[in-house]
Amino acid sequence: MTKINLSRRGFIKVTGLAGGGLVLGFHWTGCTPVRPAEAAKVVLEPNAYIKILSDGMVTLMSPVPEIGQGIKTAIPMIVAEELDVSWDNVSVEQAPLAPDLYKRQSAGGSQAIRQLWTTVRTAGAAGRRMLMEAAAREWKVPIAELTTSEGVISHEKSGNSIGYGDIATKASDIEVPEEVTLKDPKDFKIIGTSPKNVDVNDIVEGKPLFGMDMKKEGTVIAMITHPPAFGMKPKSVDDSAARAIPGIKDVFTITTFPEDIETRWSGNNAFPELVVVTGESTWNVMKAKKALKIEWETVTPGENTEDHITEMENQISGKMTKPDRIDGDPEAAFKKAAKVIERTYSAPFLPHNTMEPMNFYANVTGDKIEFEGPTQTPQRLRDITAQIMGIPEENITVNILRAGGGFGRRLYGHYGVEAAMISKKINAPVQLIYTREDDMTQGTYRPDYRVRYKAGIDADNNLIALTVSGTGTNGGPVASNRFPAGAIDNYAAKNYRLKSNISTGAWRAPRSNFIAGAEQSFLDEVAEACGKDPMDFRMELFERAKNNPVGEKNDYDPDRFIALLNLIKEKCDWGNEGEGIHRGISAYYCHNSYIAQVIDVEMKDSKPVLKKAWCAVDCGIVISLDGAKNQVEGGIMDGIGHAMYGNITFNEGVIDQQNFDKYRLIRHGEGPETIETHFVDNGIDPTGLGEPAMPPVPGALANALYRATGKRLYHQPYILELGETEIKLG
């Protein structure tokens, strides 16, 4: 049991509510009263997360944007657990942006569960405590004699019991508790179970949930056209043919990110100047967009894929100067080594390709903006819009809608700013929609990367030295203090960066999404050169980091890695994979969670077929068990698909792949037939799972494919290294 002292933390305040309810808001910057959604039925709002209805039903507010990671189910599960209600009596609503009430409303970095864990438990526990106090007062008994279960308070001695809905009306004048007691995890009834995703029924029935689906009265459809190449901007527009299309309202140019404004990262945008078409319906506007005749001018030279590769190769070749981290003397160790292995790994730009393209609703009236749509960071959207448009933040509201995928793409708010500027210009509410082509050629890509590993092995087959130098567009992928730092006497790591006019952004597990696969492929090759089993070899390194770590700042816990490997070893029966099965292993730590994977490949008609993936996860306490498994399965498919097929190439700044006819995504029947996920049960506070399951995948895949085909894979997309000359659609 954990005691949380509320008054000391000073974040709960009581606010009177018209209608006799009570708001216990979590105030971080001040006091904003909340209004219950349905005043008639809500009898108590102990805080911004909880609404108790007179019939005992509970509405829980979900503060974090839902992008497919299952947070709209998981966060309310935690609140419901501490409030001690039955999950069957809970309904969930998405909260709008309200940073005064909610600590963190961002879907990014797999941090929501980790950073909100104590906050939302406390919210639930505070609500429960207030209801118990009301019952204690009503029955004139000490609160310590009361128990709760599934939304009912009981007093065993007197035999009294009362439902939350009934006592809630009498709790409105109860003081916010000074201290609450959180449950002992062994008493959890909801956390660790597998309720369905709270929107699943609406999804399978095709209910309007997404930004693309919202149709508000009087809304004008808007589309943008950005330059056909990075480094260009519009020079002149001939819109006569576009305007001739029925239903077209207007054609104009906007500058969304003026040059004199230095925006934050979330304002990242390669194309500040855009041509806009507005009209009555989507199809008209799409047609008008095609009918535009635009002349473009070059601002900075267009780049080519080959030049990126050459420049990156130059950066990581040669002697490493001023490493980001150095332990021992790697150069001296390489000279002494019996064997030295040096390998280069690379990967191309990747688009996010959320199935729902970028879109946003904005209605600017005077100095107010009403926003609605899919975003991972509503607050950042508000910040950058306020900055660019000079509208006070408090005048900007953001209604958060379920997003048809995020993967980092919706951390960037440019499309929201665009919608607002268009709305201001035409003086009407606007729904801005990107076509797939707009979306895929806009940039914000996962950077292209290149990394060189070098290992020295002594005569006794011990790894005595390892260096890694990496680079990528707008930043290198190397995390110098992560494993294998700490496990090798002589170690050095260094990041370089390539400047480019192609914009890059966070893409599911930034940097890790590439470096994990490269590192785990390399270690596999080193293990082989040492004549060691790849599992034993990794274990040896973790043992070393545990018992006799090198250096001080090692950004991982070797004990957790060891437990993780032991779990997967046992579950997949390592070493007994059976005839015809070729296995690859990989393990990585990022976003505070630990993941190990084994992929089983079989050769069929001399082609590799993925049979099964095993995954061991240490993300501490698991909140929503089946939801967590779903994330792992998605991460594995994502990792396989992008490592095998994902490829953005460019020529003079023009992106070669503009839609799914030229860009191959993983499809049915191409991933493993089965995925089996196991969780380390260690009771540690939970960490996130939206990203961590993806990064190790390319490593496990490459290692399995090597055993199946005899070919080591170094450069993504792997399909081109496996003998295909081009990426054909699946």
Place this chain on the structure above:
Amino acid sequence: MTSISLKVNGKAYEIEAEDDIPLLWALRDHVGLVGTKYSCGIAQCGSCTVLVNGVATRSCVMPAKSLGDAEIITIEGLAENGGKSLQEAWVEHDTPQCGYCQAGQIISAAGLLKSNPNPTDDEIDTAMKGNVCRCGSYVRIKAAIKTAIKKGGVIA
């Protein structure tokens, strides 16, 4: 602009739209059924799949005016048209992640089961190959299709 008649989920609609409007945008912008999704617009992802006379069809490239009195079933009308077991199986396996592709996935599965009530694994993969799930829920989609078959499949 032209007048186009459509029969969607058993109801007749008369819409005023552009002559070349694809069924997808006729449904979303004119009929007012937004369960059918746009993602690629070029018949490469399956998000926009509807049933036209029982056949899974990419509505983003299907001219609305070519349909005449064909029976169009969208995700909104699937439950009343024999697809309830599929939707229930989707829920049972808690299949969606973001959910955006799932209407198209379910409709494609319905089209498959209408023409082939007992498909093999390979037949499922082939029939579903046109439907991308960016979230990678493929294992669950397949499991859901098999569950639906066990529970009675699609009643045509």
